[in-house]
Amino acid sequence: MSFDLFATSSDNGVTKTQLADQAWHLPNFIQNRDNLLKALLNELIQLAPLRKMKTPSGKLMSVNMTCCGDVGWVSDALGYRYQGTDPLSNLSWPVMPDLFNALAKEAAAAAGFENFEPDSCLINYYSVGARLSMHQDKDEADFSQPIVSVSLGLPATFLFAGLQRNSAQTRIALHHGDVVVWGGASRLAYHGVLPVENGMHDLFGSQRINLTFRKAC
Ligand code: SIN
Numbered sequence: 001m002s003f004d005l006f007a008t009s010s011d012n013g014v015t016k017t018q019l020a021d022q023a024w025h026l027p028n029f030i031q032n033r034d035n036l037l038k039a040l041l042n043e044l045i046q047l048a049p050l051r052k053m054k055t056p057s058g059k060l061m062s063v064n065m066t067c068c069g070d071v072g073w074v075s076d077a078l079g080y081r082y083q084g085t086d087p088l089s090n091l092s093w094p095v096m097p098d099l100f101n102a103l104a105k106e107a108a109a110a111a112g113f114e115n116f117e118p119d120s121c122l123i124n125y126y127s128v129g130a131r132l133s134m135h136q137d138k139d140e141a142d143f144s145q146p147i148v149s150v151s152l153g154l155p156a157t158f159l160f161a162g163l164q165r166n167s168a169q170t171r172i173a174l175h176h177g178d179v180v181v182w183g184g185a186s187r188l189a190y191h192g193v194l195p196v197e198n199g200m201h202d203l204f205g206s207q208r209i210n211l212t213f214r215k216a217c
């Protein structure tokens with residue numbers, strides 16, 4: 001292996017731990033931008049309310065979701081896809097705030113992915129007990145761009161595996177402000193989130209929020 005798995009390094013003030021080839025955990029990457037993110041999220045969820053989507057097989061997901069950006073990820077009986085409008089309102093998704101875009105680009109660059117241009121942000125609200133089963137992010141048109149995932153509020157255990165559903169899993173404790181970036185050789189890695197445990201966060205209360213930035217189109 002040509003990389004130093006789980007080694008933590010610091011570079012230009014950014015601490016990062018390698019999870020796999022081209023996959024990095026950046027603890028507290030967002031630093032003091034959490035209040036601004038919270039204010040922006042509150043605006044976004046007014047424009048495009050949180051909702052629980054159904055999987056194509058009809059199962060209600062436990063995470064409350066919405067999107068911003070040029071396109072948003074949706075799931076329903078027709079399948080998983082990206083589309084330019086919110087199916088609840090038929091309006092365009094809210095514009096991605098500049099801070100979201102800047103943060104995603106900065107985190108991608110810190111993980112070695114220059115020129116990331118996210119066109120979509122999936123906003124996931126996890127109440128206590130909500131989880132996300134193991135999956136690959138593979139509804140995007142271009143796998144050359146990474147995934148940037150920002151965690152806020154309550155902590156959670158993130159499961160990161162290899163390219164097969166049954167690959168060995170790494171468990172990563174994600175805390176408020178952490179970012180995970182995966183791309184290149186790890187772009188199609190399986191990942192998931194264990195049920196969020198009961199707790200109370202100063203800024204976000206008893207929930208975990210995850211922002212997933214992608215170049216979808
Ligand atoms: C996702 O895979 O879409 C979200 C991951 C997370 O909530 O950390």
Ligand code: FE2
Nearest residue numbers: 135136137191
């Ligand atoms: Fe995902």
